[in-house]
Amino acid sequence: MALTPILTAHWDEADSFTVAGYTRHHGYSAMRQALTTDPDAIIQLVKDSGLRGRGGAGFPTGMKWGFVPQDGRPHYLVVNADESEPGACKDIALILANPHALIEGVVIASHAIRAKRAFIYIRGEVPHAIRRMRAAVAEAYAAGHLGTNIHGTGIDCDIEVQPGGGAYICGEETALLNSLEGLRGQPRLKPPFPAVAGLYASPTVINNVETIANVPYLVRNGVEWFRQFGTEKSPGFKLMAISGHVNRPGVYEAPLGITMRELIEHAGGMRDGSRVKFWLPGGSSVPMLTEDHLDVPFTYEDMAANGTMLGTATPMVFDQHTSVVKAVARWLHFYKHESCGKCTPCREGTFWVTEIMHRLEAGHGQAGDIELLLDLCKQIAGKTFCPLGDAAATPIPAALKYFRDEFEAGMHTPADELFPPAAAFVGASA
Amino acid sequence: MALDAQVRRDAEELVRRYPVPRSALLPMLHLVQSVEGHVTQEGIAMCAEILGITTAEVAAVSSFYTMYSRHNTGTHHIGVCTNTMCGLLGGDAIWQALTEDLGAGHDETTEDGMFTLERIECQAACTHAPVVTIDWEFIDDATVAMVRDFVERLKRGEEVRSTRGPVIRSLKDTERTIAGFPDGLDAAPATDAKMLAGLQAAKAAGTLLPESQV
Amino acid sequence: MTIMSNPPAPETLPVEMITVTIDGIDLEVPKGTLIIRAAEMLGIQIPRFCDHPDLEPAAVCRACLVEIEGMPKPQPSCAIPCGNGMKVRTQQSSQNAMDAQRGVMEFILANHPLDCPVCDKGGECPLQNQAMQVGRDDSRFDIEKNGFEKPINVSAQILLDRERCVNCARCTRFADQIAGDPFIDLFDRGSGQHVGTSSDQPFDSYFSGNVVQICPVGALTSAKYRFRARPFDLVSVPTTCEHCAAGCSLRTDIRRGEVQRRLAWNDPLVNREWNCDKGRFGFAYTEANRITSPLVRDADGVLRPASWPEAVAAAAAGLRGGRMAVLTGGRHTVEDAWAYAKFARIALGTDDVDFRARPQSAEEAAFLAAHVAGSGVRVSYSDLDRASFVLLVGFEPEDESPILHLRLRNAVQKRRLAVAAVAPYASLGLTKLDAHLIATAAGDEARVLRALGDDLIAKLSDNAVILVGERLATVPGAYSAALSLALRTGARLAWVPRRAGDRGALEAGLLPGLLPGGRPLTDPAARAEVAAAWGTTAEHLPTEVGRDLEAIIANAGDYAAVLVGALDPADTADPSRTLAALERIPFVVSLEQRASAVTELADVVLPVAPVAEKAGTFLDWEGRARSFPQALKQSHALTDARVLAMVADAMDVLVGMQQVADLRGEIDTLGAWAGARVAAPSVEPQATHGVTLATWNQLIDSGVLQEGDPYYAATARPVVAYLSAATAAGIGVADGDTVIVATAAGSIEAPAMVTVMADNTVWLPTNNEGSHVRSALHAAHGAQVTITKGGAA
Ligand SMILES: Cc1cc2nc3c(=O)[nH]c(=O)nc-3n(C[C@H](O)[C@H](O)[C@H](O)COP(=O)(O)O)c2cc1C
Numbered sequence A: 001m002a003l004t005p006i007l008t009a010h011w012d013e014a015d016s017f018t019v020a021g022y023t024r025h026h027g028y029s030a031m032r033q034a035l036t037t038d039p040d041a042i043i044q045l046v047k048d049s050g051l052r053g054r055g056g057a058g059f060p061t062g063m064k065w066g067f068v069p070q071d072g073r074p075h076y077l078v079v080n081a082d083e084s085e086p087g088a089c090k091d092i093a094l095i096l097a098n099p100h101a102l103i104e105g106v107v108i109a110s111h112a113i114r115a116k117r118a119f120i121y122i123r124g125e126v127p128h129a130i131r132r133m134r135a136a137v138a139e140a141y142a143a144g145h146l147g148t149n150i151h152g153t154g155i156d157c158d159i160e161v162q163p164g165g166g167a168y169i170c171g172e173e174t175a176l177l178n179s180l181e182g183l184r185g186q187p188r189l190k191p192p193f194p195a196v197a198g199l200y201a202s203p204t205v206i207n208n209v210e211t212i213a214n215v216p217y218l219v220r221n222g223v224e225w226f227r228q229f230g231t232e233k234s235p236g237f238k239l240m241a242i243s244g245h246v247n248r249p250g251v252y253e254a255p256l257g258i259t260m261r262e263l264i265e266h267a268g269g270m271r272d273g274s275r276v277k278f279w280l281p282g283g284s285s286v287p288m289l290t291e292d293h294l295d296v297p298f299t300y301e302d303m304a305a306n307g308t309m310l311g312t313a314t315p316m317v318f319d320q321h322t323s324v325v326k327a328v329a330r331w332l333h334f335y336k337h338e339s340c341g342k343c344t345p346c347r348e349g350t351f352w353v354t355e356i357m358h359r360l361e362a363g364h365g366q367a368g369d370i371e372l373l374l375d376l377c378k379q380i381a382g383k384t385f386c387p388l389g390d391a392a393a394t395p396i397p398a399a400l401k402y403f404r405d406e407f408e409a410g411m412h413t414p415a416d417e418l419f420p421p422a423a424a425f426v427g428a429s430a
Numbered sequence B: 001m002a003l004d005a006q007v008r009r010d011a012e013e014l015v016r017r018y019p020v021p022r023s024a025l026l027p028m029l030h031l032v033q034s035v036e037g038h039v040t041q042e043g044i045a046m047c048a049e050i051l052g053i054t055t056a057e058v059a060a061v062s063s064f065y066t067m068y069s070r071h072n073t074g075t076h077h078i079g080v081c082t083n084t085m086c087g088l089l090g091g092d093a094i095w096q097a098l099t100e101d102l103g104a105g106h107d108e109t110t111e112d113g114m115f116t117l118e119r120i121e122c123q124a125a126c127t128h129a130p131v132v133t134i135d136w137e138f139i140d141d142a143t144v145a146m147v148r149d150f151v152e153r154l155k156r157g158e159e160v161r162s163t164r165g166p167v168i169r170s171l172k173d174t175e176r177t178i179a180g181f182p183d184g185l186d187a188a189p190a191t192d193a194k195m196l197a198g199l200q201a202a203k204a205a206g207t208l209l210p211e212s213q214v
Numbered sequence C: 001m002t003i004m005s006n007p008p009a010p011e012t013l014p015v016e017m018i019t020v021t022i023d024g025i026d027l028e029v030p031k032g033t034l035i036i037r038a039a040e041m042l043g044i045q046i047p048r049f050c051d052h053p054d055l056e057p058a059a060v061c062r063a064c065l066v067e068i069e070g071m072p073k074p075q076p077s078c079a080i081p082c083g084n085g086m087k088v089r090t091q092q093s094s095q096n097a098m099d100a101q102r103g104v105m106e107f108i109l110a111n112h113p114l115d116c117p118v119c120d121k122g123g124e125c126p127l128q129n130q131a132m133q134v135g136r137d138d139s140r141f142d143i144e145k146n147g148f149e150k151p152i153n154v155s156a157q158i159l160l161d162r163e164r165c166v167n168c169a170r171c172t173r174f175a176d177q178i179a180g181d182p183f184i185d186l187f188d189r190g191s192g193q194h195v196g197t198s199s200d201q202p203f204d205s206y207f208s209g210n211v212v213q214i215c216p217v218g219a220l221t222s223a224k225y226r227f228r229a230r231p232f233d234l235v236s237v238p239t240t241c242e243h244c245a246a247g248c249s250l251r252t253d254i255r256r257g258e259v260q261r262r263l264a265w266n267d268p269l270v271n272r273e274w275n276c277d278k279g280r281f282g283f284a285y286t287e288a289n290r291i292t293s294p295l296v297r298d299a300d301g302v303l304r305p306a307s308w309p310e311a312v313a314a315a316a317a318g319l320r321g322g323r324m325a326v327l328t329g330g331r332h333t334v335e336d337a338w339a340y341a342k343f344a345r346i347a348l349g350t351d352d353v354d355f356r357a358r359p360q361s362a363e364e365a366a367f368l369a370a371h372v373a374g375s376g377v378r379v380s381y382s383d384l385d386r387a388s389f390v391l392l393v394g395f396e397p398e399d400e401s402p403i404l405h406l407r408l409r410n411a412v413q414k415r416r417l418a419v420a421a422v423a424p425y426a427s428l429g430l431t432k433l434d435a436h437l438i439a440t441a442a443g444d445e446a447r448v449l450r451a452l453g454d455d456l457i458a459k460l461s462d463n464a465v466i467l468v469g470e471r472l473a474t475v476p477g478a479y480s481a482a483l484s485l486a487l488r489t490g491a492r493l494a495w496v497p498r499r500a501g502d503r504g505a506l507e508a509g510l511l512p513g514l515l516p517g518g519r520p521l522t523d524p525a526a527r528a529e530v531a532a533a534w535g536t537t538a539e540h541l542p543t544e545v546g547r548d549l550e551a552i553i554a555n556a557g558d559y560a561a562v563l564v565g566a567l568d569p570a571d572t573a574d575p576s577r578t579l580a581a582l583e584r585i586p587f588v589v590s591l592e593q594r595a596s597a598v599t600e601l602a603d604v605v606l607p608v609a610p611v612a613e614k615a616g617t618f619l620d621w622e623g624r625a626r627s628f629p630q631a632l633k634q635s636h637a638l639t640d641a642r643v644l645a646m647v648a649d650a651m652d653v654l655v656g657m658q659q660v661a662d663l664r665g666e667i668d669t670l671g672a673w674a675g676a677r678v679a680a681p682s683v684e685p686q687a688t689h690g691v692t693l694a695t696w697n698q699l700i701d702s703g704v705l706q707e708g709d710p711y712y713a714a715t716a717r718p719v720v721a722y723l724s725a726a727t728a729a730g731i732g733v734a735d736g737d738t739v740i741v742a743t744a745a746g747s748i749e750a751p752a753m754v755t756v757m758a759d760n761t762v763w764l765p766t767n768n769e770g771s772h773v774r775s776a777l778h779a780a781h782g783a784q785v786t787i788t789k790g791g792a793a
């Protein structure tokens, strides 16, 4: 399947991140069109397009917008630019190269859900992206694309760019809302759902950066155009950042339905003719696959049928020089580090499981560790307050399915002995 | 430096950006760090007072997030991503070299007060692995040699630029940027080779969509 | 209705009922019932830690997971309301639920120290109990536990062993949601998450002790009780708190004849599951200065122990021949107050009686007699739950009736109840009620009430409540104005006294001219009814309306003897004048638990039982009867009523009263009064001059019943003098400067605190170390004072 640059189409122009660069390619024309359209018609358009959230969960975007009750309370749009999932690296790239697509999408989406204020919550550790986003917002205000009475339509839209403080869990939408309210970034009990009582207890829509950036292109080109990409259940195109042992890691854009084999090809193949050992379709929170799954299409339905998930559709690829035990131990360490601490199974479970993974990695595993790991993951999965716990319980069972022998080797041999670390290094590190 | 009247005015300006004052807390804590280098008790008290909440509530929030430090930090903060992708692709080696070179470990500061080191988690730049950050400005596709060179040049007081463009200043300066005060550093480049990989591959293959659609 | 009758349970609105099936059993529950509660109704105990019925569901501990048909994952039963037709399977019938609960329990215990043998909670520990229910027999956790340094003080009173904490967040949610004192919070995150305080602000909440009680493990303990006893050695007895008029149900835990601790007892209509720290920790006053035997003053002036017969005879002999007065404090049970009222009228033939051991006025007495006495429960806690608007006048709920404060706060939080306050400044307590402040200089309350704006008047409908406090007694016209405001608008008016015995004493007739149940002394029908209840006839009762405390003091020379029942002169408007008056009266009989200033000048001292050593009844501010049994059964200490009966006996007067049960029977024979009442007061407001003193008693102060717990005392609020910016500027004072508040009698120095406040008024706490307003200034609320800037602080 061919690559189809859309969001990325003009990233190679030096001023792609400016109003001028964006406007040169139809920028802000969808907004002008949308602001004179009935909000409900826009919601219907998004519903018809079948656009699904690009933040990982794949929730139908139009349906989400449609949940917002039309009462007197102020409504809010919140853009989730927390991007902290290991493997995910598309939203920050989009903000750097094409921030006005996001701003235009924000104005249209806010109009659709009758919000006058929007927030873009960006993880704090990316000053270059925060800087660029703020500069773009300022430029959009100056051009009259934001503020009160936008281009005389009587419609208002204000954007505030909010920095995070360092917490992966703030990508979870209710934790993000707490964080945006100046609270500890721990998830909230649902219901009420954000659409009913979100930011400041008002109806709120939370969408991923890429989801919102899709909107201007969709509005401008229409449902049919949009649906020519992807499948019935997974329509559209996707930013797919490929990382790992391919020759040209980077950001690729393709219709949903493309396969890993095709993507690797686009990315110049595996480095030095090495082979795929394991890969994850979309972030550390989805179960890993192997070389046997290279032809599974990148769609929600096909990934599910193969026991994994599309997630953020930012695949990570590792070759045969990689220790799966070490990789999994790192992910577990990450979940332990990022567990918000609110609920017992995640807080205690990630702590415990990580300790066991570390001893396996060091070659000091103990008899029964594998069964214990599986048990503990079972005690976490489906029992936690939010999906981070489920994510933490994912890598181990998935890895054991394909690489149990490596875990068994952890009873006596350190991972670094089985897989000398330098062999997995890339570039000049190698 | 203390939290003088100007800092307070800046904090109050942050508050005015939100419909509900407490939303300014995370930016305010970044602001406190931009002056103090870490979140001090004085900074906590200032936030609590301005927002009309207790110091416990402020401290509870600041201790939740990893970017807020409870103790003094060096002029520069060096973060080495050792999550799976970066760590396995070379970040581990960088971390090891750096800690040995500088004689400081995780969340520790060199004796000369110049560098604070931290093992950091995934920075949303796996395509650019291994990634190192200095004052949160990115060093992409980092190697041991590159990072050593950056450190040496910073020690010598030379101008050092992130591989993404901006000049590296200090942790405090970056914290002020993050808090929400313009620094004038936003300029090209928009992108780099990694971000253009897909576009270039499509161009090479001739699969671009018509200009009217994009 | 009698004096001690209780209000009917509040009528509940009709609720929609739904049917849920739990473990195969169909159950009808009101819509909204949480699964965990529905299961309780069937006797199915689902494990839980974070769940607490009075806190918002948190669903964080995950101990309560159950299976719900149609849902793929187990669900937290503490957070999910039953749905109609919902099928729930708990650990009793679902292996999945059982496995989920076992898994969570294993995680909870993973980092728990398992130091049960040395833990205070051992034996009454929900974790211990539930570990028995769903825990594993062995531990698979073979790595080093996450440790913390132990223990840390979150306040002088409350200690925290962090490694025992299971992060259920009950304490932090209590502090935030219930008390409104978020000085404890969760810090850090992940497996490092722990409860903590900020270094500059301890958890000094009036309600801090509740967190010890609701902690489901032994993480939070009180300095007071830590390591004192094991739960299985304790005997628990229900008690009613003797401190304030909130009427809290408490549980007194006793070991070997000694009170070890007190806890809040669950009473949904009154205190729910909470109490304040005064009630929880203020019980050690019986340990020091206790009077253990009767005392009689010798001819040479020395007070010496005497036998009961000798002392009673001496008292009886001294209480004859001349005018008598009876002065009681505000801490008696209704039964004891009844005995005093009756003793005064029958045995001493006097109507010179007063229970108000504090600044007072004739207007107040008339207000109480006309509006409060014999009125039953006019306003109840449940009425506050439903009120459309609450106006506080001269009343500081958090300090003066803390559980009422929590009840108001609950309504403010849950349904945005609007509260306004005629008060000098927006105190911490008023802030927590989101109260609209009608900033009023002390002494100006009456005029402010008369001039309330139309917006407030409009809110005072018949579903609104006006609560007035005791400090209005010294503001001429205030009670009159409140009464006419209530009449005019239909709002219901309630008086909230500060002391547990005040309402009971009022009902018992311990005011001049007022017989029990609000009956005027001068009304023949009233006299007849009361005489019958007292087993006598009307001609044995005094005929003339007597004097109140101030008049008795002013006319001390008229008296042959005075009977003092636990009145503390330090609480009166001018303590030295009160003492001088008592000194002037030739014969003083004192009934007391502990040695006091009155003991020093008494001729006969008769020891009486403290609350823990007797049964009785308090009437709370609502007028609700709060009966309690004797906690310390071994005690032979006598009630005031018994002692008075002995004295009456020795005087050859038949009062026929003995045991608490007899007294209750007697009180119950007296029905409601249907006749005319004492006339309502109609006093004109007076202008204030210069700077006036605003003052009330803070909850934690130097009151004698709070002695004996240094940790508790250390949590008192620091003394500050509140002033408005203009008033402070007028004397050149800024925050933190010393301000000197003076009267002709003396002065008090305190650090100034500038706040939003009425001008020309300064606030000081009435009775804290460094601010004993009565003894230092001889001043009451509304008194004129001078303020000046003090020297360097
Ligand atoms: C632990 C966790 C982290 C998440 N991080 C992100 C994130 O960084 N960015 C994001 O867009 N969504 C993230 N999500 C998903 C969001 O909760 C939410 O589903 C999404 O922002 C909705 O936007 P969408 O419908 O446009 O995808 C995360 C979810 C979880 C449970």
Ligand code: SF4
Pocket: A169, A186, A187, A338, A339, A340, A341, A342, A343, A344, A346, A347, A384, A385, A386, A387, A388, A389, A390
């Ligand atoms: S699963 Fe629980 S502890 Fe983990 S991040 Fe979610 S709420 Fe926090």
Ligand code: FES
Pocket: C047, C048, C049, C050, C051, C058, C059, C060, C061, C062, C063, C064, C065, C076, C077, C078, C079
């Ligand atoms: S009791 Fe239900 S999750 Fe804690």
